[in-house]
Amino acid sequence: MQEGKNVGITYIKVNESDNVAITVNAIASGTEIMDGVKVNQDIPQGHKIALCNIAEGEAIIRYGVTLGYALTDIQKGDWINEHMLQLPIPPSLDDMSYAVNLMSDLPEPPVRTFMGFPNEDGFAGTRNILGIVTTVQCVTGILNNAVKKMKETLLPQYPNVDDIVAINHAYGCGVAISAPDAVIPIRMLRNMVKHPNFGGETMIISLGCEKLTLEMLMDEDYNTPENVLTLQEVNGHDAIISEMMKMAQHKLKKLNKRQRVELPLSQLCIGLQCGGSDAFSGVTANPAAGYSADLLVNAGATVMFSEVTEVRDGVHLIAERCVNEEVANKLAAEMKWYDQYLENSHVDRSANPTPGNKKGGLSNIVEKAMGSIAKSGSSPIVEVLSPGERPAEKGMIFAATPASDFVCGSCQLSSGMTLQVFMTGRGTPYGLAAAPVIKVGTRNDLKNMWHDLIDVNAGPIATGEATIQEIGTHLFNEIIDVASGRQTCAEKYEIYNDFTPFNPAPIT
Amino acid sequence: MQEGKNVGITYIKVNESDNVAITVNAIASGTEIMDGVKVNQDIPQGHKIALCNIAEGEAIIRYGVTLGYALTDIQKGDWINEHMLQLPIPPSLDDMSYAVNLMSDLPEPPVRTFMGFPNEDGFAGTRNILGIVTTVQCVTGILNNAVKKMKETLLPQYPNVDDIVAINHAYGCGVAISAPDAVIPIRMLRNMVKHPNFGGETMIISLGCEKLTLEMLMDEDYNTPENVLTLQEVNGHDAIISEMMKMAQHKLKKLNKRQRVELPLSQLCIGLQCGGSDAFSGVTANPAAGYSADLLVNAGATVMFSEVTEVRDGVHLIAERCVNEEVANKLAAEMKWYDQYLENSHVDRSANPTPGNKKGGLSNIVEKAMGSIAKSGSSPIVEVLSPGERPAEKGMIFAATPASDFVCGSCQLSSGMTLQVFMTGRGTPYGLAAAPVIKVGTRNDLKNMWHDLIDVNAGPIATGEATIQEIGTHLFNEIIDVASGRQTCAEKYEIYNDFTPFNPAPIT
Ligand SMILES: [Ca+2]
Ligand SMILES: [Ca+2]
Ligand SMILES: [Ca+2]
Ligand SMILES: [Ca+2]
Ligand SMILES: [Ca+2]
Structure with missing residues (x-):
């Protein structure tokens, strides 16, 4: 990840091949952010800047991935908003490669036990x-x-x-x-x-x-x-x-006779999701969550990530990490089911992102998908679950659910999740009554604004004050502590959302 | 309505042409309920008895309407359960007759004002x-x-x-x-x-x-x-x-500056629905509610009835009461929308009734529809509303909603309903926080069981101790009193269900 200077950095460029960067703070028209790149308009925080001229029809690239194609000629230094891109065709679900990216070199967890109720x-x-x-x-x-x-x-x-x-x-x-x-x-x-x-x-x-x-x-x-x-x-x-x-x-x-005892992390089932994402989600909170997920998986824990509509446009990257054909086939089947579910109601994937996402700089579902998948880290995907299914395997699992915070949370609870890590950019007071939720903010601004509602601040990654590994390790420790009984912000104030079953069938 | 003797009556036959009656109480095998009709099996309360031999393929008639066709030969005195009928084809929504049954001779209300907040x-x-x-x-x-x-x-x-x-x-x-x-x-x-x-x-x-x-x-x-x-x-x-x-x-x-003042009933908007229906719903609570609806409409009030899937099989009877072509066309359009909504998910109207309905003696959706429509009384239907729409007319209105108690209640609230009358046979502690709900029980047994949860008991109609008009007038007075501030059972105990929007579109 290439950044401007450590303190007071102005932009983040994730991949060498990217032709856009995102702004760490709002930038005034005329500011020179790097050699030869002067911004042409006032650009809000978290939004994209063109790093070179991009002709109409050319790819706009972030995370090394095509977010879409330019609808008009874009000049170097221009603000690129959601109206300037056309969505690429979604990746085909047939004949996806699987088991070609099975990372075995996961980071070492600092501990391998927690205090839980067996x-x-x-x-x-x-x-x-x-x-x-x-x-x-x-x-x-x-x-x-x-x-x-x-x-x-x-x-x-x-x-x-x-x-x-x-x-x-x-x-x-x-x-x-x-x-x-x-x-x-x-x-x-x-x-x-x-x-x-x-x-x-x-x-x-x-x-x-x-x-x-x-x-x-x-x-x-x-x-x-x-x-x-x-x-x-x-x-x-x-x-x-x-x-x-x-x-x-x-x-x-x-x-009342149940007692906390020291247990291996293989008895822990963690869920990950995000809500109210912004352009920082994919560079701060989600990669940090991904690093903590790698630590958890290495320690034997079960970790679920979800939200079909958010990862749909990066599904080929998930398939590559599936351990075998059966898992990859179930991944494809769940994605197809959801495509059909939306199509039955004449809706397509552009229904996501939300207006708040767009205000936060996320142009479209491709950009959101890349950031969303980052939370799953790099470990092999051992199982795919239908909504609300219980896992049979331990390790990293894709639990197919809607992206809706409440429905995803409820589906993960049904899958046996006992602690959720929730990444948020715009901020939500979300909580679940049946399991603790650790909220991870993407920006320092959010932590300053909602000091008593955000548990972990991943903002220092954007300002260069901390690394992904540092915040990820901090989050891992927080997960162990909360799983062992420490209260979250939502628990302190008893902020709980309702259980919301996913019912794709009609009301009669 | 033909009944057995006043006290200790054993059966109710609604229409002269009916070839079945329903049991007021469980009847033992061998009992002679009328001249020449001896029951052949133990029959539970509220279930149907064949009053003559019915050959395979012949119509089974209650309320003067075909509930379905016999799947086997049925003997006089047999218990007819839901497995013995085949559903008739639903009434066509094209070319329904309208404005051919516009009753103008409604009963006189005892009062025409209430104490409300203007x-x-x-x-x-x-x-x-x-x-x-x-x-x-x-x-x-x-x-x-x-x-x-x-x-x-x-x-x-x-x-x-x-x-x-x-x-x-x-x-x-x-x-x-x-x-x-x-x-x-x-x-x-x-x-x-x-x-x-x-x-x-x-x-x-x-x-x-x-x-x-x-x-x-x-x-x-x-x-x-x-x-x-x-x-x-x-x-x-x-x-x-x-x-x-x-x-x-x-x-x-x-x-706090708002005060109750005496207002004409034309400023009142009442909703009607039923839930947990049984075979008595259509002979006790619903006809009594229908009589009170006639009194309310005559006094200038707005009264809504709802529950598309429950009235679908009697829609032609509703159409006949629509005041003009426009209203009848909207009725047909709302019914067609719902048919399509169910068909999109490969579901049909047989999804209703519930197991509880069937246990209570309601064989199928036709029998339920006849009982359900009874609650709307006999006045002309001046308007049809899409789910959650506000009315433009006053009088009897069909507000198209799902039959789900919570979704129907929420839709009616959105339509401006300020008091709901809820008929129940099996019993539910249902209540709404935004408007009072008067619960009307269909059977004396229910009122005895749930003495502090049922506001009005329509059971005496079945035992011959009270007429539909008497209970209907009592219910009308109860509506005026509750609209004017008297607490219902649900309000006394603060029993409230959640607002449940009707969302036929997908979760993302
Ligand atoms: Ca999300
Ligand atoms: Ca979410
Ligand atoms: Ca009902
Ligand atoms: Ca209902
Ligand atoms: Ca109160």
């Missing part, structure tokens, strides 16, 4: 939570009141239990439950019953007449009165609250 | 609420904490304000915002800003980089610092909470 299935909890999964939104109102009462009167009696979390959602009834795509939301809710942070003691609250039946939600042997309450079988409001409280107390007693 | 646009509030509309789920976590604090510290200072309600939702980003169908969720959120219960003082909370921009959410002149807070422009968590509290206090001061 489970029978081999994935440990990072928190000890009484989880309550609902079959349908009908039960939400009354359950929320019971949870409030549980947190006020019961939770303080069980000091080893961190929280009580209801997985409320809009699925379960008034949906096309037999549609082919209904397998996705149903799998997501099934897997939440078994979330590692819930310690095998999840409470199930059902109404009684919903389409998502208890049989669909859980294994037969879990469907016992100790685990399940059906509201239509209880005599009215007060009795329902009382039954919920009794059940919670019984569960809390059991959960 | 608004400039002519639709009054039934509650005085500080409404907070969000652009995106990103802001939910921090907003919920602020609302909790507002309700604890600010709300008690403003006795004329009933509540503070955040319209949190999963829309706003990570969605295909330019998809053709995105107009629906965007319209829903836009209209929530103007909800009659929010008195023109709605707070808007945005993140700053979401796809659903402030410009898309509201009229230009509403976008002022007094009404809108953008989190990315505020310095961190504590400052955000503090800004939200300041804004809320300013709004509460203004809202």
